[in-house]
Amino acid sequence: MLAGVGHIRVLASDDWQTATPKSSVGCLDMHGKLVMDSGSGTECGVFERMPSFPYTLSTQMGNCTFENEKAEKNTDSHYGKGDLAWSCGEHKADIYDELYTVTGFPYIFLCSGDIACYYDAKRAPTKPNDALSLWQFHWGTQQMGITPGHVQLQLMWEKIGDNPKRSQQQANDIPGPRVQITPGMQMPLRGTKSKV
Structure with missing residues (x-):
């Protein structure tokens, strides 16, 4: 369940059915940047x-x-060149900033927007001081896959605690998109095709 406090693990993945925590290339830091994870989670x-x-x-x-x-901005991407990187800072949150999960995933993978469950980065972090931007993944007829030279990713929630002073029932009552995956369902979960 997506609730409480946690880390966001970043997995190298273009298929939610085969992605596992072993696919991890890092995590998101407090600024929203993709960074290496030494294994301790301190980064x-x-x-x-x-909670509301x-x-x-x-x-x-x-x-x-x-x-x-x-x-x-993701200037390398044909369809996502105007996309802004994920970031955390001074910002008035609204419903369009929500990340959510889909019932039936084997792990708590995070999606955004219109069932867009994959993300784009220039590369995976390779050095302790790397702090890389992460964008939503967009595609279309002129760029069917990930941006050339980039890496396709998924985000996975790793709960480490509960919200302060919240009951489990309150956490269960949080509404989210009504999407559910069932066996045999063919749903790419890549978001909408760009109209550009």
Whole structure:
């Protein structure tokens, strides 16, 4: 269940059916950047899911969003060249900033927008001081896969605690998108095709 406080693990994956925690290439830090994880989790940001509307995520830096105009753009992407990187800071959260999961996933994979469950980064972190931008994955007829030279990723919630002073029933009552995966279902979970 996506609730409480946790780390966001980043997995190298283009298929949610085969992605596992062993696919991890790092985690998101308190600024929302993709960083290496030494295994201790000390590099990973601690994210809290807002216990009430709009149910968004935040860190000690502030609310997290793909709408920060100061964040890096994915200029390499054909369809995502105007996309802004995920970032956490001073931002008034709204429902469009929500990350959510889908019932039936083998792990708590995080999706955004219109069932977009994959993300884009220039590369995986290889050095302890790497702090890389992460964007939503967009595709279309002129770029069917990940941005050339980039890596396709998934985000996985790793709960490390509960929200302060919340009952389990309150956590269970948090609404989310009504999407459920069933055996044999063919759903790419890549989000909507770009119209550009």
